[in-house]
Amino acid sequence: MIPFGTTQGLKLVISTLVIAALVALGIDQVFQHFVLPLRTDISNSYKIERLLGETDPEEIPVFGSSKGRSSFIPDSLGDKVFNYSMEKANFDVIFFLLETELAKDKDGPIIIEFNTRSFVHRPAHTIDLSTFMPIKDNQAVIDYLDENDRLDDFQLIPGVRYYGSYIRYLRSLTRKVTSEKITNRGGIFIDYYPGDRLLKRFTDSRYKMIEKREELEDKMASGIPLTYMEVQVLEQLQINSDFAVNKERIAKFEAMAKEHSNRDFIMVFTPHHPSELAGVRNFNKVDSLFTQWNTAIPNIHAFDYSRFELPDSCFKNSSHINLEGARRFCAALNDDIEYLLNESDSPEAYR
């Protein structure tokens, strides 16, 4: 019997498959040759490509998440600073960036943005495939994605390798020409204050989250059984509010730093709105980790700017500062870094 009943039916299926292949290859090629070259320095995949190819021995890279991207203004920190921060990136991504950077014959410092979720290991959430796909010819990238179980078979097929990411690329291309965003060597800074009302909404949301967590914990402590949903909510609230101490990953980072004693690792907890820190009950663990780094590992320098005093008008929301906030923060950080690098034996420089 003829597959699909009749010759005409078979032709229809085959023609659909052929059209699908042509459409996929067509879009793929247009993207490869006309769209991707238009990326600017704020595109995440551009940043990866740049880091892999950059050979300037004096470049000072900044690694971090969106908090880092909107906090470190390269122009304020030095001519050779480039901000490689990208949204959601924590040490799942930073380890790869560090390995790439440390393989270079350099001895300059590396700035790393630190936050309470820096060491959470969630590659499915933190490693954005669209960042890495344009560089998938690089074996190190392939190995990295593979190690983190982020590479699908279909991504090796020409025509569908960018599937699911086209809009994200277009978005990063249009990012520069829209709104009040100002870019500077990889950093994106927002010259915008949402207003007291909206900021209050963001901060209230954080306080309500803390309230909810405490309410559920009290309920549990008093012996009232929690429903399955409540247990799930509580777990999520605890993950999102406390400092996630992942000893294995911290040890991995420390080993990296010790192995490359010629490089200074400047860890910076960027400014946060007080509401964002209010629920972090184990902040003392951040303090002790920073103290341990500052005292026991000579080339890790930890700066805690989390409580850096900024008025509300310097925030974009409760967890990100705006351009004005970034300016004030960078001015202070610049002084500290200069002090540190020139007089590295002065513990007062550390906050």
Add this chain to the structure above:
Amino acid sequence: MLFNSLDYLIFLPLVVAAFYLIPHRYRWVLLLAASYYFYMCWKWQYIFLILISTMVDFYAGIQIAKTPDKKKKRWFLMLSLCVNLGFLFYFKYFNFFTENTSILLSQFNILADFKYYDILLPVGISFYTFQTLSYTIDVYQGKSEPETHLGYFALYVAYFPQLVAGPIERSTRLIPQLRREPKVTPEDIRYAVNKILLGFFKKLVVADTISQYVNLVYANVDGTTGSQLYWAAFLFSIQLFADFSGYTDIAMGSARLMGVRLMENFKRPLWQENHSAYWANWHISLTSWIRDYIYVPLAKINESRYALMVWSLFILVLIGFWHGANWTFIIFGFVNGIVMLIQRSLRYTSFAKIIRSNPYTMHLQKFVNLNLLFLEAVYFRSVDVNMAHKIYGKIFTEFNLNIGELLSLYKFEFLMSIFVSVLLWGTILFNEKLKFKYNLLYVTGMLFLIIFLGQDLKNSFVYFQF
């Protein structure tokens, strides 16, 4: 195995090609093996539940038909009901009942700390359980003959295109189609290809794009405004429709490639004048199942006007509870039922007649009904009742038409969601009026949209959890 995976894109053509290559008498073996493989890709151990259900219902069906003794017939029916509903209760509702019992007892200072069983819900259990139950009940009621071929019966229970999320087929409709050698026409293939593409478009482009906005808003209820929550409720209803009807479209298309016509599950449900019409056109295979096997028997007990109102309300609550073991679903069903009863009681008033007499006011009525559906869906989407009430509180006190405020959070995700919703509406209209000569254009357009706008989130279908 998910429909929206590369695995399925390889699996389906292989099965279809093999289907046409082998003689018809062996096809049931191929399809059964393929169906079990399809299910076992998810969690192989749970295939034993399907096997037990299949064996019990096959045996019960034959025994019910064979024995003249009514009491024995009833015993075999009870056997089937107990096994199937027992599995469903254990895997889906057991923890809910123990949790609530323990909360209830704690009100009387009785500590009953039942163990919580971390049970993974077998995907599709609500669907195939209802499908097999309909078979046994039909045989018991003498509406259909028992299936004597175990292979075909097993295939009826586990037929892969509709195994995990329906449509819930009746044995009288599906088994004869599986038994008969299919006469597949080019029109069948055109229909199948178009349906599969439409399903992928609904799922990968529409549902998965909207889900990103809805998930962000629902994860941050405290930080979002009433307007954002209203639009999230609106978009969630579109997401749910695109997700579920997308699954059904792929199921129907896949089955039609092999000459099987599955029943329509959706007929423009969202744009209807009232809730009765909505439920008559939404998840038709479930609502018709419940009508035939629960509502009609109840109505036979007492068919007074008030009794019918109570039965209708009960049915809607049951439909809500079918979706999941959570009070949100129960309340969702209850509120739907109440709105439906109010709408029914207003149907014959002079005001309603005036509205129906004018096409513009009819559209207005559909719009109002649509908004009610969106608002009710807040219960459906919320994690718990408190969350739903918090959302309602914000929608009713903070809603405004300030675009700046609406776009102050998740602007890109919101605009993309609106864009794909409009695209869905246009596609459905175009699809309904599609002429054969434009089919190639349609196929090309759909493929372009799916490849260019499709999301690679690996999200399973929303209804898989039910």
